[in-house]
Amino acid sequence: MERLELVATCPMGLEAIVARELMDLGYTEQQTDNGSVTFYGTVRDIARTNLWLRTADRILIRMGRFPASTFDELFEGTKALPWEQWIGGDAEFPVQGKSHKSQLTSVPACQGIVKKAIVEKLKQSYHTEWFEETGPRYVIEVALLKDIATLTIDTTGPSLHKRGYRKLVTEAPLKETLAAAMVILSRWGPHRPLYDPFCGSGTIPIEAALIAWNVAPGLRRTFPSDQWPQIGEDIWDDVRDEAYDSVKDDIPLEIAGSDIDPSAIEVAEAAVKAAGLHREIRLSIGPAAKIRPTGDYGCFITNPPYGERLGTEKEADAALKQFGSSFIHYPSWSLFALSPNKEFEQYIGRKAEKKRKLYNGRIECQLYQYLGPLPPRS
Incomplete structure (x- = not known):
C-alpha cells in the first residue's frame, strides 16, 4: 500500500481550484475529471488532504476500475480487488452505489453483488463465515458509468464542507467549500x-479568516479514517500537530459582514464564535443600502439573495439594486458576487470584468468579478 490512487471529489466547476490546492500541497501528479481530481500518495496523505483541502467534498481511495455489463463481471471484478488490505475481520463495510448509462441499472442489486463479492474475498483471508461488522467503518461505493465499474472507499465521512463551526443554519446557507x-x-x-453585505450565516467571512490565518479547515472535525489501523493514531496526531503549528493567528484582519435579517446575524455570530473568530469578524444588522465598510482597496465577496433561494424575486432584485447604489461609492474596492440573476450587471451599473460559471447546489450561477485597483505597494 505504498502508493495509493486517491480521488478528491468536488462540485462541478471547482475542479481547477481543487487541482490548484493539491498542487500547492505538493501533489503534482494529478488528473482532472468532471467533479473530481485524481492524485497519488500514501496513507499519510489521506489524513493530510482531509485536513487541508478547502474546496473538495471527499477523499476516496480508488480500489479498482473494470468493465461490468453483467452481474457476473461485477462480482468477479470486485472479488479480484485487495479488500483484505483495508477491511479487517471486524470492520463495518456498507456499500453505496450509483449507475448512469449502464446496462446494470438496479443500484440495490449492484450494491448487493459488490457486498457479496467482498465478503467472499474476506472469507478467504480471515477463514470465517460470519463478519460482525462492529469495528472501524469503511464506506464502499460502486459507481457504474457506461458499463465501467469504479470501486472506492470513502475516507472522509460527512462532506468536507462540514467544518464543525456551524451548529445552526439559515434558510439557504452557502456551503463552506463554495465560500472558500x-x-x-x-x-x-x-x-x-x-x-460581505449579504453575509447570512457568516460563511464567507469565516472562510476568509481561516484562509488568511492558514487554519486547516478540517482541524475541528473527525473522520472515519481516524479509526483505521492502516493510517494509525500516530500519523493523525502528527498531521494535526503540523496543522496547528502552521496557524498564523497573529495576522491582523479587517473582515466584516452585514445582513438585513436579524436571525441570520444571530446564526452568524454563533458560527463566528464557534470558529474562534469573534474578535476578528465584525457583524451588523442592516440593508445593503446602508453598508459602511472601512478602508480602501477592499473586496466585497458575497452571495446575494435570489428568488430561487430566499424570499421573492422582487425582494431579491430590490436588494441588488440597493447594493448597486452603494457599490459606486467605493471606487477602490473590488466585487466578487455569486448570482444566477441574468440582470445582475444591470443592477451594478456596469459589465463585470470577468465571469465564471459555478454551481450553488444545483443552481447554475455566475461569479461576477469587478476588479478594482490593487493596493499601492508599500
Whole structure:
C-alpha cells in the first residue's frame, strides 16, 4: 500500500481550484475529471488532504476500475480487488452505489453483488463465515458509468464542507467549500479589507479568516479514517500537530459582514464564535443600502439573495439594486458576487470584468468579478 490512487471529489466547476490546492500541497501528479481530481500518495496523505483541502467534498481511495455489463463481471471484478488490505475481520463495510448509462441499472442489486463479492474475498483471508461488522467503518461505493465499474472507499465521512463551526443554519446557507472557492478566486489577502453585505450565516467571512490565518479547515472535525489501523493514531496526531503549528493567528484582519435579517446575524455570530473568530469578524444588522465598510482597496465577496433561494424575486432584485447604489461609492474596492440573476450587471451599473460559471447546489450561477485597483505597494 505504498502508493495509493486517491480521488478528491468536488462540485462541478471547482475542479481547477481543487487541482490548484493539491498542487500547492505538493501533489503534482494529478488528473482532472468532471467533479473530481485524481492524485497519488500514501496513507499519510489521506489524513493530510482531509485536513487541508478547502474546496473538495471527499477523499476516496480508488480500489479498482473494470468493465461490468453483467452481474457476473461485477462480482468477479470486485472479488479480484485487495479488500483484505483495508477491511479487517471486524470492520463495518456498507456499500453505496450509483449507475448512469449502464446496462446494470438496479443500484440495490449492484450494491448487493459488490457486498457479496467482498465478503467472499474476506472469507478467504480471515477463514470465517460470519463478519460482525462492529469495528472501524469503511464506506464502499460502486459507481457504474457506461458499463465501467469504479470501486472506492470513502475516507472522509460527512462532506468536507462540514467544518464543525456551524451548529445552526439559515434558510439557504452557502456551503463552506463554495465560500472558500469564492475567496480563493478573488485572490483576496489579509492586507485588504473584506466585506460581505449579504453575509447570512457568516460563511464567507469565516472562510476568509481561516484562509488568511492558514487554519486547516478540517482541524475541528473527525473522520472515519481516524479509526483505521492502516493510517494509525500516530500519523493523525502528527498531521494535526503540523496543522496547528502552521496557524498564523497573529495576522491582523479587517473582515466584516452585514445582513438585513436579524436571525441570520444571530446564526452568524454563533458560527463566528464557534470558529474562534469573534474578535476578528465584525457583524451588523442592516440593508445593503446602508453598508459602511472601512478602508480602501477592499473586496466585497458575497452571495446575494435570489428568488430561487430566499424570499421573492422582487425582494431579491430590490436588494441588488440597493447594493448597486452603494457599490459606486467605493471606487477602490473590488466585487466578487455569486448570482444566477441574468440582470445582475444591470443592477451594478456596469459589465463585470470577468465571469465564471459555478454551481450553488444545483443552481447554475455566475461569479461576477469587478476588479478594482490593487493596493499601492508599500
